[in-house]
Amino acid sequence: MAMKCIARLRSRRVVQDHLLRASNEAAVGGGCCWANLPQELLWEVLLRIEDSESSWPQRKNVVACAGVCRSWRIIIKQIVKVPQLSGKLTFPISVKQPGPKDSLLQCFIKRNRSTQTYYLYLGLTNSLLDVGKFLLAARKCRRPTCTDYIISLQAEDISKGSNAYVGRLRSNFLGTKFTVFDGQPPHTGAKIAKSRSSRLPNLKQVSPRVPSGSYPMAHISYELNTLGSRGPRRMHCSMNTIPATSIGPGGLASTQAEFSLNNVNPSQSIPIFHSKSASLENFLSGPLSYQKNGRLVLTNKAPRWHEQLQCWCLNFHGRVTVASVKNFQLVASPEDGPAGPEHEKIILQFGKVGKDLFTMDYQYPISAFQAFAICLSSFDTKIACE
Template sequence: MDDGFASIEELKRRVTVASVLQCRLMRMVMENKRTVLDVFEEGRGGLNGVLGERLGTWLLRAVPHRSIVGHSYTLHIPPGQEDFRCGREWGEIVGRVTSNTMGTKYTISEVSGANAWHEVCIVTYDINFMGKKGPRKMTATIRAVDKTGRAIEPLQPLSKQNKAPNAVVLESKSPQWNSETRAFGLEFYNRVLVSSVKNFQLVHPEDVDYIVVQFGKVAEGVFTMDARFPMSPIMAFGVAVSAMDHKLACP
């Protein structure tokens, strides 16, 4: 990705094994009062924030849509000049995140053709009986990739193949109780500054030291998101969006 906007192919491509995608998420309130989520890749030039800080390359925008059966978000590339001329505040749609009514299951999909959707990740949350005092437990199921980085396709939609051999299941890393702060906590290596039930790290159960996705709060409306192989920018952003969404069963 260069100092310009990333291509759709780059947003779908898995992060390379030797790199880490470090991003900043911003909750933005538009003129029409709709709240959107923007994600920027850090360290790549790009746009300035309200306070003059460098936000980096603008990657994606999540636009919320409400319904009686659950929440959904469409994922868009940044608006281009033609979009601005037409009064649009986001560009072409490249993905979506949909939830069930209780907010315990989210499906992340990519656009794969004209009016066609391709499931790439399923995120599930356990019901949190401890409310805001306890950590959330979540899993993310994604398609496995071969040695070339190409996704191994299941014969059926991913949501029906969670235990398939060609799927990878990631789990939230279990926080440890800190008696001094009287809170659960993880080591975020100075990337997260504010305690929040939404903060998480996704790991493979067989290697809990390899953090695939890390997400956490920095300030009001500001978050960091770091992703590694085998996640793609769209997948990682979709998981972060699911964490920020309101959940009836997971305070």
């Protein structure tokens, strides 16, 4: 009798699981009524929605259409162009893709001193006081030998073990050299660097579906500023994943299509950093020799002396209103030969407009995530450079 009851319960559970799976496949895989619309009609409807919703917050309708079912999502992905071509940030993956080619994408950063957190917003208007569209958040974590900035897609969940984890920024002991780590491989065969910080207490356990590794994608160096507090800091940014040819005619920068949720192969790794700061110091300083290795290198645009103000100035075209050593404009450094017109174009500019409010404008070939990480490196006090 007991065996019959167990068999009946098992058969009922199998039937329930089968029905639940079938209903989910129908809703997600194209079995719902909305997915049965003629493809030509559906294409025209979604194309008109994409054309009409050119900015946030109205652009959330495009994202909503992508969530109806699988067929709608496939069409939306085909219609929506990458930021490099459209100049629009639509889906979360847009923050990992290169910005527009012909104009600076205007963003701003808000700082919360009490919680040591930073929030990146896309500017919705030309005003410096608008609400903005939230893009990324970062939290500062001080350690005995370095400083970490954990970058996340969610403002409420900023941790390396979160599904929203995007990457991190790590400094050396003096805060003069930084490395930007991506949470997923920027290209096939990328090397993963494991840090002991992921095993420290008070950090969430990494989900099996989230890549637990960190891929070095950029190196930032601050040098001695001969102008002192009267001029911007001297910076060099070596972009590991962007070739120097990307800024030239016909040049291309790598574009990630989606966030990866595959497990990371632990065999693909470089030596783990232990408690000694020397290993981390060597890693952070090694790639900063700036040899002619084909990588894109960003450097400060030289300031000009303003006779009336009696100070060194940069033209931010009204986007910066407060003088600060943190303010900077980055341009591409010529690899060989004289600088051309492409080396005069500002790729990233960052500046202060209030006590805890800063503007961040960027364009191709860097992404919002890369620009945000570079700007975060400017917040640390650098006694050795000033």
